Amino acid sequence: MAKITLHDLGHSYVANPKADADWALKPLDLDFADGGAYALLGPSGCGKTTLLNLISGLLTPSKGRIHFNDLDVTHKSPEDRNIAQVFQFPVIYDTMTVYNNLAFPLRNRGVAEATIDARVQEVASMLDLKPTLMKRASGLTADGKQKISLGRGLVRSDVNVIMFDEPLTVIDPHLKWELRYKLKELHQRTKRTMIYVTHDQTEALTFADQVVVMNDGQIVQIGTPVDLFERPRHTFVGHFIGSPGMNLLPCEVKDGKAVFAGGIVETANAAAYKGGAKSVQIGVRPEFVTFGANGVQVQVMKVADAGRFRIVTARAGEHHIKLLVPEGATVPTGNGHLQFDADRTRVYADGWLVGAEGAAS
């Protein structure tokens, strides 16, 4: 178990990086607390896999240092860092039985057979692999194989951190939730530090205590799932998280109030805006927009049924606004008025949240 500290860590796949774009991961500082469950969330190419491989030692950083507790591991190989990694597709040793797969890391380290047996049995029961222990690993289904991959990480008691690189990619959809649940359960039981990389917000938000949202090689926001949902610090987070994502509407700020489509919209932080930004926007999640007697004038364009609620797309001028209307409530046809929940409507300047929480991280 270890606390992981990243200091000014950056990586470029190019020999002599000059421009910003040359850096796959722009230099950053980040701490992972001992025993925490973290998710690195972001779209493809945002640098999350690079960051993961830097932590696990499969990549050596172009710049910066990594510490496990007080030990500088920046130039240490993966086996010296005592990490475990589960990959996108199951990586197992086909010719061995499930038992031998699980025992492999311990045998390589010269652990006594009796201890190996005890550990393997323990991990197998944790992962519901006991019935298949003596079967050939290649005969298992994809989720079984991923469990073996995971198991190889769990058998070792000296593992500092377990990393997951989009591990549910090849799992059948109806089994995904089962594995997600199992992972969460394992974390609570073993209290190991776990870092989970994914582009799927559901996986990230359900697994992690802390989510690190990344985009374009940078960290955009770190917070609990609730934080990210309710107080996104960047429009990217607002847009990426939630389905559908946050509404972003261009506005102006006059006399401390946000003005949109000719009318004043009450927000939580318009007063804090100091001016000088190239683009100013109002951000509000569809969950916090409702039809009312007065407010922004809109025309209802489309109503999509999503089960327990409906997603309504409305138009104000050339701007589209999405809102969620619960089952049973009426949706006006043609024209209507929208009200934004003032506490949850915020102003963003050049993408960043305006106000006490500040701009850049």
Next chain:
Amino acid sequence: MRLKSLVPAIYILFLLLPIYWLVNMSFKTTNEILGSFTLWPRTFTFENYVKIFTDPTWYNGYLNSLKYVIANTILSVSVALPAAYAFSRYRFIGDKHLFFWLLSNRMAPAAVFALPFFQLYSAVGLFDTPWAVALAHTLFNVPLAVWILEGFMSGVPKELDETAYVDGYSFPGFFFKIFVPTIAAGIGVACFFCFMFSWVELLLAKTLTSVAAKPIAATMTKTASSSGYELGLLAAAGTLTIIPGAFVIYFVRNYIAKGFALGRV
């Protein structure tokens, strides 16, 4: 790390030695070859190559070989394309048996067919023409081409076909405008292997020809036996036969790995 890269280097050196010796001899006079032993021609001469390029008996040999190799490659790949498509997309009576039977021909020893082919092609009047060899070689090349193409085609999902039909393509339209470009790499690999096997195979090529369509291989043997050992000439002729092969590999060098990767050689 250093030691490891020495292994392929030594191996390639081993491969190049006999070739170097052949090229070395091709630039020597036969007298020098027989009279002395030198690592580099004492009197560097082009006379062997000049003889080959100016004497019809010689250069016709190359042309004849190229004729049947190209004819065979085009023929084999063309008939293999629809067949491979059928094997990849459809199930029909006898499909597995047919496939196996085709493959078994690739495994047939040419020696078994030498005499029967001689009689067959004489009977149909194709003896001593490039067509005889081109057709005879299809025995091995067509199954190979079908096998390679089927492998590549199976990698293309059927959904592509179905989308094309939904979009209104007729079958020929879909096949030539959409499907063939998709498996272009596969066609390249199939052509490469057909060319390779046809260019190098010589028992049948010699058996089925005598004068008019004589391939370069037969011309080379004549040199060795009739007028004594004209080694310089022989070496030059041999060196020239390496060139088409080198040419072809160069062109398909990017696909070599892919073709072998299918494991369908």
Next chain:
Amino acid sequence: MKKTVNQKAWFFVLPVFLLVAFNAIIPLMTVVNFAFQETFGDNVFTWSGTLWFEQVLHSPRFHEALWRQIIFTSIILIIEIPLGLAIALAMPKKGPWVSVCLVLMALPLLIPWNVVGAMWNIFALPDIGLLGRTINGLGIDYNYTRQPGSAWFTMVLMDVWHWTSLVVLLCYAGLVSIPDAYYQAAKVDGAGRWAVFRYIQLPKLKHVLTIAILLRFMDSFMIYTEAVVLTGGGPGNSTTFLSIDLVKMALGQFDLGPAAAMSIIYFLIILFLSWLFYTLMMRNEEN
């Protein structure tokens, strides 16, 4: 892929079927004809039953050729498969040298077989060949035109030179298709070089190795042109392998009956091996 049942597919397959049938069935019928009949000239044939087959199967000449063939093929496999694999393992996976290496290695495969034979014929000559001179210069008495041992040595060396690259290319293709993640996982698991080879590389190469082994087995069992040009089957008949013996009988002596019988026996041996090949491959793919 789910294949749909469609009997009209036979039209697609017809050209191939006709072409191959023309080349395979008609000649084979000729062979069968000759194998079961006897002629004393003037196109008069009489049924001879299993006469030729018995003659061939009991002839010492056939046994010797078969035995030589088996030994030759075994030596070839024992050398070429491990060697090819070792070279493939030593090759770089990425980088500018890869295509250079592949092109150079593929060169021997594209040289006409008679040129291969002729090249080695001269290369190994004791007086004017680089190899022959060098070996004799080292003090070893080497003359492949007179000594059966030297002839075998040269034959094997030539085949290794000619065909090992096929094994290398196949194994190399198999190796580069192993995803990096396997090597990474092995690193994380603390596996050493040997363990990586034994538990990751070798299992993943099983398909490719099967093909390499069977192709080399079959092709070396059918060897003809390069062997004939190198030694002509000699000195004496010390390097007369099955194909060489068959052609001598068929085209040289025009011993149609025995040649035909031998052809059938020869073909059956190979056919049995094709069946083995096909079954093993299909079973591999089902796994």
